[in-house]
Amino acid sequence: MITTDFVPGSPCWLDLGAPDVAAAAAFYGAVFDWEFQKFGPDTEEYGSFKLDGKAVGGLGKLTEEGARSAWMIYFHTPDATATTETVRRLGGTVRIEPMDADGAGRMAQYTDPHGAQFAVWQPGKMNGMEVADQPGSLCWTELYTTDAAGAKDFYGNLFGWTTEDMPLPGGGGTYSMITPSGRPPERMHGGLMEMPADQLVTTGGLAYWHPVFASADCDATVDRVRTNGGSVLMGPEDAEGVGRLSLCADPAGADFVVLTPAPM
Numbered sequence: 052m053i054t055t056d057f058v059p060g061s062p063c064w065l066d067l068g069a070p071d072v073a074a075a076a077a078f079y080g081a082v083f084d085w086e087f088q089k090f091g092p093d094t095e096e097y098g099s100f101k102l103d104g105k106a107v108g109g110l111g112k113l114t115e116e117g118a119r120s121a122w123m124i125y126f127h128t129p130d131a132t133a134t135t136e137t138v139r140r141l142g143g144t145v146r147i148e149p150m151d152a153d154g155a156g157r158m159a160q161y162t163d164p165h166g167a168q169f170a171v172w173q174p175g176k177m178n179g180m181e182v183a184d185q186p187g188s189l190c191w192t193e194l195y196t197t198d199a200a201g202a203k204d205f206y207g208n209l210f211g212w213t214t215e216d217m218p219l220p221g222g223g224g225t226y227s228m229i230t231p232s233g234r235p236p237e238r239m240h241g242g243l244m245e246m247p248a249d250q251l252v253t254t255g256g257l258a259y260w261h262p263v264f265a266s267a268d269c270d271a272t273v274d275r276v277r278t279n280g281g282s283v284l285m286g287p288e289d290a291e292g293v294g295r296l297s298l299c300a301d302p303a304g305a306d307f308v309v310l311t312p313a314p315m
Contacts, residue, residue, distance in 0.1 A: 052182040052184045052190070052237060052238065052239070052240070053090055053179070053182060053184050053186065053189055053190055053191065053240045054183060054238070055179065055181060055182065055183055055193075057127040057174070057178060057179055058097070058127060058231050058232075058233075058234060058238075058294075059128060059129060059210060059211065059231065059232065060126055060127065060128075060205070060206075060209075060210030060211060060212055060231045060232055060241050060243070060305060061126065061127050061231045061234075061240055062124055062125070062127075062189065062192050062239070063125055063126065063127040063174075063178070063179030064108065064109065064112060064124075064125035064170075064172050065108045065109070065122055065123060065124045065125060065170050065180070065189060065262055066097075066108055066109030066110060066123055066125075066147045066170055066178055067079075067108070067109070067110050067111070067121070067122050067123075067305055068111060068112070068114075068115070068118065068120060068121060068123065069110060069111070069112035069113055069120050069301075069303055069305070070111065070112075070113050070120055070167065070303055071303065072087075072096045072110060072111065072112055073201075074302065074303070075110055075120075075301065075303065076100075076110060076131050076260055077279075078242055078279050078280065078301050078302055079110075079282065079301070080279075081251055081274045081275055081279045082276055082279060082281070083107075083144040083187045083226070083264065083272070084102065084187060085101065085102055085107060085149035085187070086099040086100070086101045086102075087099070087100055087101075087110055087299075088101055089294035090153075095284075096111060096112045097110070097111035097112070098111075099111060100267045100300050101210065102182060102187045102188060103182075105181035105182040106180055106181045106182075107180055107181070107182055107187065107188045107189065108122075108180060108189070109194060112293060116169045119253070119254070119304060120154065120301070120303035120304050120305040121168070121259070121261075121306070122260075122305055122306075122307060123168060123169070123170050123308070124169055124170065124260050124262060125158065125169075125170040125171060125172040125179070125261075126169065126170070126171050126172070126210060127171070127172060127173075127174070127179065128171040128172065128173050129173065130173060131157045131158065131159045131171055131172075131173040132149050133150040134159065134171050134209070135148065135149055135159050135225065137208070137209055138209065138234075139162070141205050141208055142164040142205070143161050143162060143163050143164055143203060143205065143208060143209075144161060144162040145159065145160075145161055146160040146162055146168065147159055147160040147170075148159055149173075149203065151175075152175070152177075153174050154175050154176050155176050155177040156172055156173050156174045156175035156176070156177055157172075157173040157175065158170060158171065158172050158173070159171050163202065163205055163206070163258065164194075164201060164260040164271060165196050165197055165198050165201060165202060165257070166197075166254065166256075166257025166258045166259070166261050167194055167196060167202075167257070167258035167260050168259070168260070172225050173186060184201055184265060185265060186265050186266055186267040187265065187266070188264065188265060189263070189265075190242060190263055190264065190310060191240070191242070191260055191261065191262075191263035191308075191310065192229075192241035192242075192260060192262060193241055193242055193243070193244070193261055193262075193263060193308065194241070194242070194243040194244070194258065194259070194260050194264065195243075195244055195246050195251060195256055195257035195258060195261075196244070196245055196246070197245065197246065197247065197251070197256070197257075198245065198258075199225070199227060199244065199245035199281075201203050202243050202258070202297075203227065204312050205230075205244070207243050209230070210231070210232065210282060211232030212229050212230065212232065213229075213230050213232065214227040214228060214229055214230070214241075214243070215227065215228045215230070215236070216228075220291065224244060224245065224246075224290060225244070225245070226242050226243075226244050226267050227242060227243050227244070227304065228241075229242060229243065230249060231266040232259055247256055253304075259308050261307055261308065261312050262307050262308070263296075263307070263308040264307055264308070264309055264310070265310055265311070265312065266295075266309050266310065266311050267311065269286075269294075269295040269296060269297055269310065270287050270295070270312060271309040272309045273286070273297045273309060276297075276299045276301075276309070279298055279302075280301075280302040281300060281301050282299065282300045283297060283298075283299055283304055284298040284306065285297060286307075291313075292312055292314070293310070294310050294311050294313040294314055295310070295311045295313075296304075296308055296309060296310040296311070297309050
């Protein structure tokens with residue numbers, strides 16, 4: 052499960068780069084009851100999504116030319132500079148060098164050797180998201196990659212993650228569950244799955260991360276996605292031992308999963 056008791060390598064924040072901040076704020080407000088609050092008059096349309104007054108993630112203007120609208124997942128680090136050096140050593144690419152975020156913390160963004168973009172957050176005044184693993188908040192992270200073994204090696208050396216492989220039903224491949232270094236299985240925070248490049252249509256064959264948001268009623272949330280101009284790419288459908296889920300995209304094409312977890 053994802054918690055707000057962050058440890059090195061655990062998801063601690065996520066934000067969305069959107070071509071139209073106001074439209075994205077309206078969509079996610081309608082789907083998840085999030086309220087968008089700008090950080091201040093000088094933040095150039097960057098702010099946080101809040102659920103019942105607690106931060107669940109961020110939203111900002113998509114400014115990178117040619118980039119697609121997408122969610123960026125941030126993992127906790129005690130030292131963004133050291134993490135950046137390790138990313139380079141392991142064959143990843145540094146997209147944004149470590150930088151200060153007005154005292155809130157330090158961040159950096161990367162691309163792994165197979166094309167998946169991700170980021171790290173070194174806390175300052177802000178630790179990260181204030182709610183997780185509850186309806187309307189992040190409950191899982193997922194990596195689709197063209198090289199599962201390579202991804203395990205890269206992230207294992209970078210963050211110390213351990214993985215546990217699980218065969219998918221019907222011979223659908225292997226799903227690897229991710230746990231932060233030194234933590235028990237109940238702290239699993241995500242999974243990775245190998246897929247051929249021709250199935251990664253959204254990114255033109257490159258690996259990518261996407262978030263999974265919890266919902267008390269997957270079908271009702273998916274109805275909100277449709278009603279507010281989003282797309283339903285898969286489901287809703289039941290996954291044994293996981294819950295009821297659906298792969299969706301917002302009106303600008305940023306994808307995410309909605310999940311009503313199976314009863315424990």
